[in-house]
Amino acid sequence: MRDGGGASGPGEGPDPGALLAWYDRHARALPWRVPPGAAHRAEPYRVWLSEIMLQQTTVPAVKPYFEAFTTRWPTVEALAAAQDAEVMAAWAGLGYYARARNLLKCARVVAGERGGRFPDSAEGLRELPGIGPYTAGAVAAIAFDRPEPVVDGNVERVMARLYDIDEPLPGAKAEMKARAAELTPRARPGDYAQGVMDLGATICTPRSPACGICPWREPCLARARGTQAERPVPAPKKAKPTRHGIAYAGRREDGAWLLETRPDKGLLGGMLGWPGSDWADAPPEPAPPAEAEWRETGVEARHTFTHFHLRLEVLVAELPMGAEPARGRFQPLNPKDLPTLMRKVHAIAAAALRHD
DNA sequence: AATGCGTGGAA
DNA sequence: TTTCCAAGCAT
Known part of the structure; x- marks a missing residue:
């Protein structure tokens, strides 16, 4: 890692200071975020909750769930006291x-x-359920101002x-991680981490990156060579089989x-079904x-x-009040659960x- | 190390 | 309609 400072230029390599200056002007306003320059840091509970929700999930999808969770369970103690079923129902659809399940654990x-x-x-965060290398680094950097490398899909790109x-x-992940680590500054690690992720989300996007307005356009090798649309090189993909059921x-x-509540392990584990x-x-x-x-509807759920x-x-089927099913349990239903x-x-x- | 694990929006 | 993919983790 190194300190930020001067301007980026050709042949000099990317400068963390240029990224931070860009973030100061263009940081997205997000419900779980404290703007750059604020006198306080974001609460660890809110940073952690948002980072778990954001794993492989888009910002627009997360927003209403984050709002619902923090309103209903404003603290980690409140969340810890919740029933399993109500947390799973609140997560339904995400x-x-x-x-x-790991959030509650x-x-x-x-x-x-x-x-x-x-x-x-x-290191301490990494011991907790559901917290891997990325989330541990993100919470440490954003909530506790630790100079940890934070490597997600945006940073890799x-x-x-x-x-x-x-x-x-x-295979390329090892080099991406090494490059990200050597670029991480000692100063403002939380803003830097969020800045690179914002850059990836708004400028250095998967398709049609806006290289012309990128703060790192000068030191960018792919930009210089015209290969930015072909980076990163994707993993070979497999065909999806079609399965059938009733x-x-x-x-x-x-x-x-x-x-019935599905078993904890496996697909849709812990959810109603x-x-x-x-x-x-x-x-x-x-x-x-x-x-x-049992009557056929003639319609498949795809x-x-x-x-x-x-x-x-x-x-x-319509079932009588005295029905005694071999599986499952009768209960009132909100489909949103x-x-x-x-x-x-x-x-x-x-x-x-x-x-x- | 490779696989299993959701969803909805964009192209 | 299909494909791609978005702030990963557990095993």
């Missing part, structure tokens, strides 16, 4: 649900074993272009739906969760996950049962 460790104080070093790294991902949407006379068959490459075997006249497409056939796939099933089922 995706990567292991984050929510982490909150309970911090509140229960650390007096509500987050560790103030990257910026490094790939600054140094015109032509090795494909993910979902059973049962509604009792009182309006309660037959739902409809009982059903396994999801497999072959046509699914029927697996009704209760004895009833959904794409990270690594496969899914088509779920939706079956519906369901992950997106299960919301799609609900919409199909509700429409089918409406036309009786």
